[in-house]
Amino acid sequence: MSYCPNTPDDIREMLAAIGVAGVEDLFSPVPEELRAKSFNLPEGMSEFELFQRMRLLAEKNTQNLAGFIGGGYYDHCIPAVVDHLSGRAEFYTAYTPYQPECSQGTLQALFEYQTAICRLTGMEVSNASLYDGGTALAEAAMMALRVTGRNRLVIDGGVNPFYREIVRTYLANLEVEIVEVSPQQGITSRPALTAALSDQTAAVILQNPNFFGSLDDIGDLAEEAQAKGALLIASVYPISLGMVKSPGEMGADIVVGDGQSLGNPLSFGGPSFGFIATTKKYIRNLPGRIVGETVDRNGKRGFVLTLQAREQHIKRHKATSNICSNQSLCALRGLIFLASMGKEGFAELAKLNYDKAEYAKEVLGAIRGVSVLNVATTFNEFTLALPKDAAGVVEGLLREGIAAGVPAGLYYPEMDHCLVVTVTEKRTRQEIGALAKQLEGALWS
């Protein structure tokens, strides 16, 4: 099965038109000694056999683990329309809208997406998506280095450990100094951050809510960074923006995040999308594609890819980034998700997450020997201090079919008793009760 439609007659006629005897002749530019030494692949199969094979493979996953894990990916409701509309072949099997007249569907949708991101984050401009939250943060860091011409970054330890690792990996070859600031009691330490900041700092990088779930009004940190000529980069969790003051209002210069929670399935970590938004003055430093509004020859509104002179296919090694394919379809899913939720629905969704997590925090925090680490307000994730090593507890509960949270000690060795618990709108009161019971059992029986 290879979906090649040409019949033997077609092939004969085509070979005759080309003027060769057989298909193999078309490979004559490939010298004999360069031919494949091996191509040891299995025999093909029909789509029916394939489906059975894939089902057997998928069944090796343990299904229906009740999820209290987050760490950058969140189990949220996805309205049915998201799958149906983003699955329309006209969106799904198109490519980058290089020819705008026959790609207005994708282009207008991306313009609407950019608008949604600007309105959520309180920023002025957004691009048409990046790969994921971690790579978006790395791109933002590189953008800040370009804008300021400086070579030092201050990154808060409350930023997702994977994101920090991606930033380090991206910058490993660029002679950039990265200073990490340790959080105190689950929140950014003001004195430590002030001490790390200098007039060589290109950007201060924060996450809100941070890895431990703590919310912070980072307005003072933005002012402090900007007073030193540095940019403030905020990595945010988009669902929280339904009720939390936007990073734009808090004074951030660049805002990034992962769009998975906006209508993209968990899908074992991808695909989702990264978003990046900033102020108008930095638009030419943005990485990736941007859609802009314009008019056609009759003055009718239309949309095109714009400011392409920043991009690799024009600027080559002088481009603002190497990114070409982004995550358009996932961004479209994000837009459809947000449109379905709507203004009131999205605010309600955020509140629901907050309420359920607050309830869970109270119930779990009341277990003997357990306390809540966060001194700050949290959104839908919080950190518990357990009387036992958290990794062992999680491993035990996983065997009982419940993913109780992420042991903080995996990424913060000194926090081996801490457990980061996530509660989204999908978790019921009953499931929270069951988690409390099982956690108590794991700690005390």
Next chain:
Amino acid sequence: MELIYEKSVKGRRGVRLPKADVPRAAALPENLQRREAAGLPEVSELDVVRHFTNLSRRNFSVDTNFYPLGSCTMKYNAKVLENAANLFGQYHPMTALLPGGETSCQGSLAMLHELGELLAEITGMDEVTTQPLAGAHGEMTGIMLIAAYHRAKGNRKKYVVVPDSSHGTNPASAAMVGYEIITIPTAPYGDMDLDAFKTAMNGEVAAVMMTCPNTLGLFNPHIKEICDIAHEHDALMYYDGANLNAILGKVRPGDVGFDVIHVNLHKTFGTPHGGGGPGSGPVGVKKALIPFLPMPRIIKAADGGIALETDNPRSIGRTATFYGNFGVMVRAYAYMIMLGKEGLIEVSEQAVLNANYIMSRLKSHYDLPFEQTCMHECVFSASRQLKHGVHAIDIAKYLIDRGYHPPTVYFPLIVKEAIMIEPTETESKQTMDAFIAVMKEAAEMAEKDPEALLRAPVTMPVTRLDETKAAREQNVCHAGW
């Protein structure tokens, strides 16, 4: 068409949320509260459905139109791949990283591991990382691996060599990793100028990045010699896998002498392009580079299960949040095992046959700057039509009116008025004949009625758009809420 925001009516609601089965919590502290709800549209579910359905109808796509966009491999995306991928939908990526968590996601991990093994066999490499999220991301990851390899030997070196016909991502990716670029011109025979290459090579070159067949659709007969010369200077060879669709089962870059390769799964292995992504760009390497692969690395454990290696200090680190674009990889894996060995060989044979057929049928009407047997795509020039004031873009716009997505135009940059056609293997002779007839018609119109081409397209929702105005005004976010 109105924007979704312009359809908004105050107080209108769409989706209904799960019940609030817990007590309402106290409000957020004042300084953290959002003062005004974000200006999302207030629309009904049907409003959303009509809006996006109608928007989708303003797109050309593979499922609706022939889409011979050169360099992008716009082949048919088999529907069963969607069904297969849905089997793996809701699984949290952190599960695998929890203590004891690997056992609960053996299906997903096994798929990733097997995909890596299949890709290693297809490309002649020793190990594959699935982490890179797109082709360009794979390039960057590959160059980082090369930098780590050289650094481990004491000198990460300074330059990366690319031919001027390369994809723009090649020099851009190398620059992201801190390398300076040496660009080699293309010789009159259509491949990288060998003498210029030899002159440019020195001990400070870390890597040479090649696409083979190149962006002109030509297989470089000197590719082995180029690999040998690079290796003599202790430079590594990077293979840009964008054009892998031409050589499945015919050539393996690893056999030829390449050290690192990325594969665009969304091109060669039939996953949908999604209007510009998600893609997936796994990277294959030879043995010497395995120690530097990104973490977590997916390995076969002693007990036969699949495990994650997360603690290798020599690794370059992490280039994406989790294991790559898993959902794209499931589709590509399903595609590979469904087609199997014979099917994949047929893919390349028919892709090359189709491209040569179009080339031979159109060369009477369009200039062919490099006239020789091509691989999976062919590059014409509209220079003959330019004499009548017709540019490649005008021909492209006319094709839109006739129901064809245009080929890639103005790329590669080294061909004036380039028209780059990649039919792929999934198109029939009859589809191509109809396309060829319209291309000939456009060439004839360029002589007889060039004005008509300059007016095109006239059948779309919009006529040609003012790109200068867009760039000047930078209106990238709808105002007014």
